[in-house]
Amino acid sequence: MQRGQESPDAVKVRTLPVQVAAHLTRRIVSGGIEDGRAPSELDISREFGVSRVVARETLKILASLDIVDVAQGRRVVVRPRAEWDYLSPLLVEWLPSETVGELLRELHQLRALLEPELAAMAAASATDETLDRLKVQVDRMSELESEPDAYLEVDHEFHMEICRAADNRILDRIMYSARWLGTTSRRVTNEAPAGLHRATAQHTEIYEALVARDPAGARTAMRRHLSNNYSTLLAENEQKTKRADRRR
Amino acid sequence: MQRGQESPDAVKVRTLPVQVAAHLTRRIVSGGIEDGRAPSELDISREFGVSRVVARETLKILASLDIVDVAQGRRVVVRPRAEWDYLSPLLVEWLPSETVGELLRELHQLRALLEPELAAMAAASATDETLDRLKVQVDRMSELESEPDAYLEVDHEFHMEICRAADNRILDRIMYSARWLGTTSRRVTNEAPAGLHRATAQHTEIYEALVARDPAGARTAMRRHLSNNYSTLLAENEQKTKRADRRR
């Protein structure tokens, strides 16, 4: 395993347990661990050349992601893949990019179910302070169209703000977890998202429906925005695939 | 802190780190920790009389729930409460029962947004195998109306099965996390849920709409079922409150 000091100014090396957990997860995903039998603390310690403490924390991480079950006296067992915590950015980072692409589609489906309704609810119930903050964010986005990273940050905050109007911690949490879409989708497409100008126009449209207290309009605007977002993503994936083909 | 051996046949004593994490979370919730400064590993070790290993795992647990931020060299800081992982059964268990009641309402709102659409989608896309399994579950529920625990188990599986028809891991995960509703709502109401017979009728109604490949019907049936569920829950809370009042 790679220690911190051995990689001077790399992207940011995580702790050993995280590195080992990543290795093990990838091995599980690629079918390298048969019939659910996961390695024990000692196995991990020996194989990766880390202390038992690190091996232990590795298992705790995997357990917290519902990847394995660990209990005193019993062997560690791999849990059904359907129950893993796919909302965790850590897990998503360890998955192969095709899987991440699928998850992106699935996340889009979830957002398409939730956000139009959230927008409609916000149109009915948002406070003036919320609307003010949304205004500020829309303005900032129009200034940031040439800086995708900063743009997507504000973009995320805009959607979070609308979600918060529902005053629902569980919804907040889900939308908050969706933050990895921003970072991960860029990892997949490996380029700045296109069409930020159009996105700003759509955000403005949503904002104006909220100000007009028009639930149906907000719902429609949000729906349009999300489906546009998604087709942009698909198009970028398409391009990426084509480039990859050309290189072959 | 209570060791395992000191409580012979209690409900099931968790590990020390979980116990300590529960204490700390409750303290944070009740405002016992000012300006976001959380105790360090050594603080925890000293105060609770546990080893540094346990104190360390405690912090890791809190970090995995997004309750605190921990990094080498820096002090542990408490994160904004809005970003905590309220989908985690562990956290929910540590929260005061009023908060849990609120979360139950919020969870209902989420399900009301998702499940009618999921039912509609399932009506369009569910396989015959899925429908078969749903049939079995409806039948079992009608047999289990006098055993609430077992009933709620199958109930949960029924809703999961419909969700799975969407073939969406993130949605699966969210619905899976909703499992704690079953256990937690009973913790709040402290009694067996009423109206299981009516619930079975509604499940049947949903199932029949799916078999008939009738999306609109499935959506309506699911909506009715959920709102009935929720009003039953409210009624039980009402009763509980009344009984508590009488005892005073």
Place this chain on the structure above:
DNA sequence: TGTCATCAGCTTATAGGACAAGTTGGGTAC
């Protein structure tokens, strides 16, 4: 022969001590 209790061996849980490495802030040199 079948059933059940017991125990050995494996596994995780907890403890204590030591050192490495990152962060912060204050103090010193210029």
Place this chain on the structure above:
DNA sequence: GTACCCAACTTGTCCTATAAGCTGATGACA
């Protein structure tokens, strides 16, 4: 006044030892 540096604090990792829980096999007894 500024910039650098270092000391103190904090988490990260390692080592070793013991407690406690589970599993499966062994063996006693009916």
